[in-house]
Amino acid sequence: MLKTTLIKAAEKAGGILKQYYGSAFQISNKEGVNNLVTEADHAAEKAIMEIIRNDFPDHYILSEESGDMPTDSEYKWIIDPLDGTVNFAHGLPLCCVSIGLERDGEMIMGAVFNPFFNEFYFAQKGYGATLNNQIIQVSQEMQVDKACLVTGFPYTYLDEPNGPLEVFSRLIRRGIPVRRLGSAAMDLCWVAAGRFEGFYEHKLNAWDSAAGFLMVQEAGGKVTDFSGAPYSPYQPQIVATNGKIHAGLLQWIAGTQ
16 A cells, blocks of 8 residues: 555656646745745645545655654655756756655655656665666676766855865766766666666755665665765765765765775
């Protein structure tokens, strides 16, 4: 029942994003620079929450737009109704629905749906990860120097010591390709699918990575913070790789390679 609800919610929200995409819709700015929210964000979130509430009215929900809605339930749904809002608002189809499900603090299930590419990613703890029901695995590349990486840039603290620009500069000056797509959930899924060898970012929220980090783990990859400690979506730093370049990429990020 949990899996059915998760898939139903992600598919419904993805359909809503397609309805709004390319049309005239209202866009507003939340606190901060280019922190956009659209009618599509709100409509997709409403649909997801209605489905979850209908099936599991007592479950805890954390959603990007509506915030924290705690209950005493052992289950917690972590929702990003539209990851990549800036892309979506500019007509770029690099965006998706992302929903993760925790049980007693452990991520047990996740779905990421990009309706524009018709890519539906699903992962369940201990059961692997799939793309459109086909099993996916991380790449087999062994060296950071030969990897293709992806990252994101915040709009603040760019110039702090060993911050996003410094790490980015360090990598590209060595000729290592680093992409910036604008959707952390898609970045993580593409690591899981073997399209990228690694993803790192200095500051994410729980809804950005909850489903995607499980996708990487279940596809055979590794996810930690910048120190190499086990990853939690409730702290900001993330490094997600195929596992084989993980130690090396941590050194590049720390500037100790």
